[in-house]
Amino acid sequence: MTDERRQASRGPSRLWPFKGRDDIITVVDLGAQKVACAVVLLSSPRFGFDVGSRNIRVIGSSIVRSSGITGGRIANLAAIETSIRRAVGQAETQAGVTVEDVLVTGQFAGLIAEVFEAKLGHAGLGREDVEAISAAADEHCARTQRKLLHLFTSSGEAGAEAALAGHAPWAAETDVIAISMPIRVQRQLETSFGKSLLNVRSVLAGPLASALSVTNALERMSGVLVIDMGAQATGVALFHHGVPMFLESLNFGGQTVSEEIAQAFSLRKFEAERLKVRYGSVYDNLQADIDLPVQNGDTGEPVSKFSLNRIIRSRASEHLKAVNERLKGAGYSVPNGGAVLTGGGSLLPGIRELASHLFAAEVRTARPMTLNGLNAGNVLSALVGGCLYASRHQSAGEMPYAPELPSQDSSYASRIGQWLRTSFL
Numbered sequence: 001m002t003d004e005r006r007q008a009s010r011g012p013s014r015l016w017p018f019k020g021r022d023d024i025i026t027v028v029d030l031g032a033q034k035v036a037c038a039v040v041l042l043s044s045p046r047f048g049f050d051v052g053s054r055n056i057r058v059i060g061s062s063i064v065r066s067s068g069i070t071g072g073r074i075a076n077l078a079a080i081e082t083s084i085r086r087a088v089g090q091a092e093t094q095a096g097v098t099v100e101d102v103l104v105t106g107q108f109a110g111l112i113a114e115v116f117e118a119k120l121g122h123a124g125l126g127r128e129d130v131e132a133i134s135a136a137a138d139e140h141c142a143r144t145q146r147k148l149l150h151l152f153t154s155s156g157e158a159g160a161e162a163a164l165a166g167h168a169p170w171a172a173e174t175d176v177i178a179i180s181m182p183i184r185v186q187r188q189l190e191t192s193f194g195k196s197l198l199n200v201r202s203v204l205a206g207p208l209a210s211a212l213s214v215t216n217a218l219e220r221m222s223g224v225l226v227i228d229m230g231a232q233a234t235g236v237a238l239f240h241h242g243v244p245m246f247l248e249s250l251n252f253g254g255q256t257v258s259e260e261i262a263q264a265f266s267l268r269k270f271e272a273e274r275l276k277v278r279y280g281s282v283y284d285n286l287q288a289d290i291d292l293p294v295q296n297g298d299t300g301e302p303v304s305k306f307s308l309n310r311i312i313r314s315r316a317s318e319h320l321k322a323v324n325e326r327l328k329g330a331g332y333s334v335p336n337g338g339a340v341l342t343g344g345g346s347l348l349p350g351i352r353e354l355a356s357h358l359f360a361a362e363v364r365t366a367r368p369m370t371l372n373g374l375n376a377g378n379v380l381s382a383l384v385g386g387c388l389y390a391s392r393h394q395s396a397g398e399m400p401y402a403p404e405l406p407s408q409d410s411s412y413a414s415r416i417g418q419w420l421r422t423s424f425l
Helices: 003-008 077-095 127-143 160-163 181-196 206-214 217-222 254-265 269-279 305-329 351-359 378-395 412-423
Strands: 024-030 034-042 056-065 100-105 112-119 146-154 174-183 200-205 223-231 234-240 243-250 291-297 302-305 339-342 363-365
Touching: 003 127, 003 217, 024 077, 024 339, 024 378, 034 077, 034 146, 034 200, 034 378, 056 200, 056 378, 077 100, 077 181, 077 302, 100 181, 100 206, 112 127, 127 146, 146 243, 174 181, 174 200, 174 243, 200 206, 206 223, 206 234, 206 243, 206 339, 206 378, 217 223, 217 234, 217 363, 223 305, 223 351, 223 363, 234 305, 243 305, 254 269, 254 305, 269 291, 269 305, 291 305, 351 363
Parallel strands: 024 100, 100 200, 223 339, 339 363
Antiparallel strands: 024 034, 034 056, 112 174, 112 243, 146 174, 223 234, 234 243, 291 302
16 A cells, blocks of 8 residues: 555544445454454444444454564564564455455553543533543543543443433533553554554454453443453453443463463473463362373473462462452452453463452353354454444444534433443443
8 A cells, every 4th residue: 555545544533434345344453372353244234332233244354373462562563563464464365355444452551541520511411521521531641642542431320320311411520431552552553554554543442342242231331340361461341330440451461371380390381381271270179180291391200280280370369369459459349240251361270260269259251252254262352342343333433432422402311321332332
């Protein structure tokens, strides 16, 4: 793509200007171990807020080994560029289309959610309020060298429910949740994709994408914690009244466990990873101990299953406790709706029971919903969520964080409800 074509295709910054067919979108999930890509055909012209209201068909997909990302950060531009080119190339060949514009998602370093209080006009949430809130959030992020990705609003605790139910004619203030990432990370993404002649039209926070694919609107409205346990990063999103009140990408994952196994038994990293996947769990029952067909690189003695699982359980406990501490530090706790684990780390035997014990709450593991043409496992939750999210917002012609503006003559309840649903539900 020439520079002139690239510049001409950029369009207004607050629109969703996918070039070419408006019924095809491309989503790329960047991770430390894999780059996944899906080319999606939207075969239904209807627009709906419910995830299941779109007829989404994946016409091209790929998963390639990732290189160049460490702990949610791009450490090697040339390496990740190669991975991106391979993934997108395979998917577009399978789909029979040429990809130019992409939505990118991932558990990127520095993803955070900030909560602000916004004063509203006497008539409730109007067009001027939305524009002022959006402009203020943009300005705040610019001052702190961050890029605004998503913007949500909530009227607080009981006030939000009352407004949505039509019991409150207006509210004097509302909580605004701004999700952002460091500008330097965004620029790295644009550079990496740009070298492959691809336009990054939007970046979707990985924890949001994962949550959208493994929970429904009712769960998010009731309150739920979603943890995407990746290779080198763990995405966390806590929902209350349907909006993410807490979101963060933490710098640890399954590879951290594998590295400790490799160090403890003097194994190479790929050997430790294979040992963990084939024999590992968080159960450390000494009575069920056996010698595994793997020898300690230093002593030559067989590695015992008990010693392997003791390492896994210890590190997994540290990771889950770290999530809990981050929540508590922000003034939150695991909600009544419990927690949902997804990602590759959620496949570890016993992890659900361990999380339930540490959180003192109901916990389930989940794989993403099945899309037509893509029966994805736990490791592709963010990719599936990206497809669902993009399918909704492309037809609305909007950026993910720029909600559809409410009409001037609608009631406060319907206006704030419309904004909330358009933003995420």
